[in-house]
Amino acid sequence: MREQELRLALVCYGGASLAVYMNGIAHEILKLVRASRAYQSQEGDRETFEKAAPRRPYNTDTESLYFELFRGLGKKIDLRVVVDVVSGTSAGGINGIFLARALAHDLDFDPLRNMWMELGDIEQLMEADTLADRTSKFYMYPFIWLFGDRVYDEENPDAESKQKLSRFLRSRWFKPPFSGTRMLDWMLTACTNMGKPEAGKSLLPPGHRLDLFVSLTNFFGQERQLKLHDPASIIERQHKVSLNFTYLDAEGQGTISEFGDDNIPALGFAARATSSFPGAFPPIRFMDLEEHLKKTGMKWPARHKFLHKNFPHYAGEPDRLAAMSFIDGGVTNNKPFKKALEAVYNRAAHREVDRRVIYVDPSPDDPAERLNTIPKAIPGFFRTILSSLAEIPRSEPIYGDLRGIEETNKKSRRLESVFHTVEADVHVLVDEMLTLDNSLKIETAMLASWRERAHRLAQEKAGFSYGTYLQNKVQQLLEKLAGLIVGIAQREGKTLDEDHVLTLVTSWAYSENILQAITGKSLNDMQIYIGFLRQFDVDFRVRRLRFTVKKLNSYLQRVPGGAPGAFYKVTKKQIYKSLEAFRVCWRPEFFQETVADVWPDKEKLDLDIIKSLMGTFSTKMELEDLDFVCDEFFALTLSSLLDEDLKLTVFRAYVGYPFYDILTQPMAAHADLLEVDEIRVDRISPVDCGHLHESDKAPLMGTGLFNFGAFFSRKARENDYLWGRIHASNRLVDFVLDSAGADNVPKGFNKDQFKCRLINSILDNEERYTRYSADLIERLREKFKVIKDPEVS
Numbered sequence: 074m075r076e077q078e079l080r081l082a083l084v085c086y087g088g089a090s091l092a093v094y095m096n097g098i099a100h101e102i103l104k105l106v107r108a109s110r111a112y113q114s115q116e117g118d119r120e121t122f123e124k125a126a127p128r129r130p131y132n133t134d135t136e137s138l139y140f141e142l143f144r145g146l147g148k149k150i151d152l153r154v155v156v157d158v159v160s161g162t163s164a165g166g167i168n169g170i171f172l173a174r175a176l177a178h179d180l181d182f183d184p185l186r187n188m189w190m191e192l193g194d195i196e197q198l199m200e201a202d203t204l205a206d207r208t209s210k211f212y213m214y215p216f217i218w219l220f221g222d223r224v225y226d227e228e229n230p231d232a233e234s235k236q237k238l239s240r241f242l243r244s245r246w247f248k249p250p251f252s253g254t255r256m257l258d259w260m261l262t263a264c265t266n267m268g269k270p271e272a273g274k275s276l277l278p279p280g281h282r283l284d285l286f287v288s289l290t291n292f293f294g295q296e297r298q299l300k301l302h303d304p305a306s307i308i309e310r311q312h313k314v315s316l317n318f319t320y321l322d323a324e325g326q327g328t329i330s331e332f333g334d335d336n337i338p339a340l341g342f343a344a345r346a347t348s349s350f351p352g353a354f355p356p357i358r359f360m361d362l363e364e365h366l367k368k369t370g371m372k373w374p375a376r377h378k379f380l381h382k383n384f385p386h387y388a389g390e391p392d393r394l395a396a397m398s399f400i401d402g403g404v405t406n407n408k409p410f411k412k413a414l415e416a417v418y419n420r421a422a423h424r425e426v427d428r429r430v431i432y433v434d435p436s437p438d439d440p441a442e443r444l445n446t447i448p449k450a451i452p453g454f455f456r457t458i459l460s461s462l463a464e465i466p467r468s469e470p471i472y473g474d475l476r477g478i479e480e481t482n483k484k485s486r487r488l489e490s491v492f493h494t495v496e497a498d499v500h501v502l503v504d505e506m507l508t509l510d511n512s513l514k515i516e517t518a519m520l521a522s523w524r525e526r527a528h529r530l531a532q533e534k535a536g537f538s539y540g541t542y543l544q545n546k547v548q549q550l551l552e553k554l555a556g557l558i559v560g561i562a563q564r565e566g567k568t569l570d571e572d573h574v575l576t577l578v579t580s581w582a583y584s585e586n587i588l589q590a591i592t593g594k595s596l597n598d599m600q601i602y603i604g605f606l607r608q609f610d611v612d613f614r615v616r617r618l619r620f621t622v623k624k625l626n627s628y629l630q631r632v633p634g635g636a637p638g639a640f641y642k643v644t645k646k647q648i649y650k651s652l653e654a655f656r657v658c659w660r661p662e663f664f665q666e667t668v669a670d671v672w673p674d675k676e677k678l679d680l681d682i683i684k685s686l687m688g689t690f691s692t693k694m695e696l697e698d699l700d701f702v703c704d705e706f707f708a709l710t711l712s713s714l715l716d717e718d719l720k721l722t723v724f725r726a727y728v729g730y731p732f733y734d735i736l737t738q739p740m741a742a743h744a745d746l747l748e749v750d751e752i753r754v755d756r757i758s759p760v761d762c763g764h765l766h767e768s769d770k771a772p773l774m775g776t777g778l779f780n781f782g783a784f785f786s787r788k789a790r791e792n793d794y795l796w797g798r799i800h801a802s803n804r805l806v807d808f809v810l811d812s813a814g815a816d817n818v819p820k821g822f823n824k825d826q827f828k829c830r831l832i833n834s835i836l837d838n839e840e841r842y843t844r845y846s847a848d849l850i851e852r853l854r855e856k857f858k859v860i861k862d863p864e865v866s
Contacts, residue, residue, distance in 0.1 A: 075629055076151045076641075077425045079812040082158040082413045083172070084432040085165025087403035089350060090775040090783035091435035092164030093189045093790045097797020098433050098757055099172040100182050101135065101835075102156070103276075105805050107179070108139035109154040110276045112147070119144055130268055131181035134838035135802060135831050142809065142827070149817040152809065155281060157420050160413035162288035162402035165433060166347030170318075170340050171263065173285035176277060177320035177332040178270035186794060186842065188263050195784045198251045231788055249355045253345070256354060257365055261341035270333050275322060280649055282321045282420070285332075286412035287343040288402030289314040292356055295386065295397075300572065313405040315412050316343050316383050323653050335374040338366055346399040356398035363395070381566055388566030408432075410474035417752060425626035427812040428751070430478070434758040436776055475754060482751040495736055502530060503729040513712075517701065520708040523728050531731040542735045543602065547587065550609055551578050553659060558678070558686060560661035561668060567675040574678065581683045607700075608691040611658045614700070616738075617730040618648050618655070624726040628719060640714070644723075647706050651699065658694045667693050755808055762800045767852065772796050788845035795839060795846065799853075802831040829857040 083102065085095055111126040112119060119125060122133070122140035146152055156176055161169025171185050191197075277283055294310030301307060318331040318340070332340065342362045349357055359380075366373060380388060387394040402409070410432070417428060532539050555575040562569045582588045587605045606613070622645060629641065657663050671685040672678075707727050714720040759771035766772050775783030775793045783789040806828055810818055836850050843850070 077427060079152060079154045079809065080426055080428045081156045082417045082430045083156060084410055084413050084430060085161035085169045086434050087163025087165055087407045088435045089164055089780040091780055092167055093193060093783050094435045094773055094775060094793040094797040095165055095168045095433055096185055096189055097794040098801040099168040101798045101801035101805060103172060103175050103182050104136045105139050106154055106156060106176060106276050108136045109143060112140055112143040113153050131183060134834045138831055138834060145819045145822065146813050146817055150813050152813050155278060156283060158284050158413045158416040160286040160409045162406055162409045163348050166287045166402055167344045169285060170287060170344050173283060173318065174264065174267060174332040174340060177275055177283055177330055179274045179276050180267040184266035185263060188259060190787065190790055192259055193784060193790055198784060231786055249353060251354045253355045253357055257341060257345040260344040261337060264337045264340050277320065279322055280653055282319065284416045285318040286409060287316045287347050288406040288409045289316060289346045289399045290402055290404040292398040292400050336379060338362060338371060338373040339375065339379040347402040349400045351400055351404060356400045358396055358398055360395040381564060385563035386568050430752060430754045432756055434756055436780065437758045437760050478752050478754060485751050499729050499732040500725055502732065503725050515708045515712045517705045517708045520704045527728050528731045531735050535735045539735065542738060545738060551582055554578050554609065557659060557661060561664055562675040564661050564665060565675050569678065577678060577680060577683050580680055581687060607697055611655050613734065614655050615652060616734060617727065618652050620730050620733065621726040622648055624722055628722045644710060651703050654699055664690065664693055757801055757804045759800065762803050765799060765803060791843045791846045792849060798835045799832055802835065803828055826860060829859050832857045833859055
């Protein structure tokens with residue numbers, strides 16, 4: 074059966090009180106992933122979600138319906154939904170943090186809904202001594218009565234909103250009205266209330282990496298040195314900060330999680346800092362966090378690791394780091410695409426893959442309204458100033474990022490075209506070089522010898538272009554080795570000049586005759602070059618294995634009934650295990666203890682130390698031993714395969730890969746472009762779900778009061794949370810069905826009725842948590858009435 078992964082990179086925008094809407098969306102995404110994980114973990118009994126996931130420390134509703142959808146699709150395609158990356162800022166950053174923690178450790182998300190409903194209130198957010206009483210600024214009452222309604226988007230704001238707006242406007246001015254201390258405490262408590270992570274419990278597949286990126290703004294900026302021609306260097310301030318949290322359960326490497334209880338203070342700090350809306354909340358510093366932890370008695374075991382990872386330049390200056398002031402991430406990065414895209418481009422897939430960037434925009438422009446609107450006058454004095462300082466920077470469009478995805482997709486298609494063009498010729502060359510005999514047992518040494526012959530033949534056929542290929546490979550490899558050295562130093566709080574390190578590494582390469590060997594013609598020159606690649610060329614091995622997986626996936630698509638299931642699963646499992654063994658070779662932590670003897674002082678670096686480090690790296694990587702493991706596995710696999718076509722597919726991909734690499738590697742501007750499929754971009758927003766609404770107007774109430782509306786009304790929070798779940802469920806079904814393909818959707822499946830069932834499941838569950846939404850729920854039940862209730866067949 075065809076296997077496919079729908080890989081998601083989630084980007085969550087800012088939006089003040091629209092955080093409640095985004096919390097509903099995050100909750101629904103989590104439920105889809107829960108259903109996918111339960112379906113994938115039960116190869117035998119896939120009857121219901123309840124049977125596949127009997128032990129659940131949280132309430133469920135739509136999970137069973139998503140499970141039903143996967144089961145229906147499973148007759149033709151085995152589809153798995155995986156989240157690669159979560160990137161968020163401001164309100165989206167808060168929800169991104171909690172979603173990533175829930176994904177990493179399969180935790181309860183209900184406490185987040187409860188937090189927003191109960192605590193996301195303007196009077197809960199404000200400092201107690203700032204709240205106005207009935208007599209405070211009594212002279213403002215006439216102005217509030219006359220003009221108060223004009224600040225709302227809706228025609229008839231509810232009484233609670235009007236009452237709390239009056240109290241807010243009469244409260245303290247010229248100081249942040251919201252409590253930073255209270256907000257920090259809520260974020261820390263919310264993390265704790267999600268539950269305690271348990272070993273082995275995660276919604277991520279084994280070997281899968283999850284990255285969270287949270288945008289902050291460093292108010293005073295971090296000094297960064299830039300090299301010029303004249304003057305030789307300058308110092309500029311960088312205000313944009315991106316915190317990174319990672320989860321990885323790598324086979325043989327143990328579990329690495331920065332979402333555990335030992336790092337809750339960092340997660341809480343990130344949530345508090347990214348949402349520190351200018352003027353509403355005071356900035357936050359690490360010294361404020363430390364003071365709060367001391368007062369509450371909360372421990373932070375992962376403190377050293379977090380600070381060294383995210384602030385390596387200041388690891389040696391604790392006082393300076395503690396005094397940094399952070400404000401809302403949306404000030405400098407309100408639409409945080411860049412980090413998400415960088416992570417996607419460096420993420421391997423375990424199956425045939427459909428990569429998607431899903432961005433959550435709670436308040437997008439209506440295209441029809443924007444395109445048909447012609448400004449009637451130039452902006453006025455105050456609007457020009459205010460928009461320049463706040464509105465325009467926070468609303469900067471994502472045009473550049475999306476065009477970048479489009480250009481990368483074009484390059485990916487071009488490379489794929491090259492693959493197809495040369496494939497027939499490569500098959501001829503490999504088949505001429507070697508003739509596979511189904512009765513012949515392939516030995517490990519024999520397969521290794523064939524690989525060497527394929528390299529030599531590929532070099533001969535490449536002609537003068539081979540020199541470009543070598544130069545490109547060696548230069549990238551030297552840069553990777555230099556980056557590895559810089560990363561090892563950073564883990565101990567030392568900052569090295571990257572250009573200086575690369576210069577030393579390049580000098581070492583010249584001293585070993587490696588760079589000269591690229592242009593040499595003698596057999597001795599070639600042996601020097603081959604020896605260098607055998608020691609350090611991790612990336613070629615990774616590309617070869619990923620290419621083999623790609624060809625296995627292609628074979629599975631074109632063969633009726635697919636490849637033998639057991640063979641396919643075992644083969645790919647071993648390939649992924651080997652891939653992880655190779656990829657770990659570029660992680661600084663892999664070498665941290667090994668280099669201690671040869672490089673005790675991380676601030677001292679010269680050519681002798683570089684030479685010692687290279688020897689240590691080579692010994693620790695053990696690439697030739699890993700090659701032997703791969704060769705041994707593929708030799709055994711090829712010997713046991715009876716299907717000649719499948720055998721040829723594996724053989725041509727693994728042994729014949731040098732032909733493809735020589736042709737395509739110099740074309741790839743990005744180091745891993747050869748392994749990246751096209752990336753599709755989808756959006757979840759009220760505009761994309763207009764057919765669900767009762768009127769042409771978007772139903773969110775949090776957009777009022779300049780996106781602070783939901784903080785003034787429990788009814789608004791309930792409304793926006795419900796619509797967040799409904800919009801997400803509607804869009805997620807579209808994404809899953811589109812990824813599966815129309816040919817794999819069960820015959821007779823009624824998509825609209827299935828969506829209605831999802832909405833009713835949401836309403837049935839959430840009704841118990843609402844106080845002011847009975848009318849809304851009744852109207853929605855009538856609108857989305859389920860005519861029939863068939864299972865996905």
